[in-house]
Amino acid sequence: MMAAGRRVLVGRIVGLYGVQGWLKVESWTEPRAQIFKYQPWLLSLVPGQETEVVGIKGHPQGKGLVAKLPGMDDRDVAAALVGQDVYVARELLPQPDKDEYYWVDLEGLEVVTTEGVALGRISHLFATGANDVVVVRDGERERLVPFVQGVYVRSVDLSDGRMVVDWDPEF
Known part of the structure; x- marks a missing residue:
């Protein structure tokens, strides 16, 4: 059994295909079929209990x-x-390129301004049409900071658990 650790959402089972137990899968990996190379899958075969599934076969269909x-x-x-x-x-998952990050690696980082003002920790991220947005919470407030490197995001240090942003603490 795999040790409990961070996990990444890579897709969703969206339907049935045929009568022999095949499933339609939506993949968020790049390329899409890469999802089959990442195993075991972690699924809830029993409600409330995560199970590792290995030996999954798959292919493009239509x-x-x-x-x-x-x-x-x-x-x-x-x-x-x-x-x-x-x-x-x-x-x-493979290591990301320089200045690229998996969202799961950013979640939980402390966020401070370029002046050293603590804004909170990254709760989660979401995508918009223009750019990704970092949701920073400090217990009292929630701030939405565009994840635009070099403009708002000045540095990300995963080993120190910190992201420095050029952001007005009052905003």
């Missing part, structure tokens, strides 16, 4: 992807998995 989980040979049994998120351990 405009999407289909997957076959080992031992899942019945459409009705597979139907219970539709809607489930697919997670993998962070350690399975």
Whole structure:
């Protein structure tokens, strides 16, 4: 069993394909079919309990992807998995390039301004049409800081657990 650690959302089971337990999968990896190389998948086969699933087979089918989980040979049994998120351990993903980050690596970082004013910690991020946005919470406030490196985000130090931003603490 894998030690509890950070996990990354890489896709979702979105439907059924055929009658032999195949599943339609939406992938957020690049390229899309890369999702099958990251195993084990972490799924909730039993409500409230995460299970590691290895030996998943899959391939492109039409405009999407289909997957076959080992031992899942019945459409009705597979139907219970539709809607489930697919997670993998962070350690399975390749190291990002310089000045690129996985969101999971940024979550929890302390955020301070260029003047040293503490703004809080990164709760989560979300994408917009223009850029990603960092949600910083300090218990009292929530700040939305555009994740634009060189403009608002001045530095990210994962080893020190800190992000420095050029941001007005009053905003």
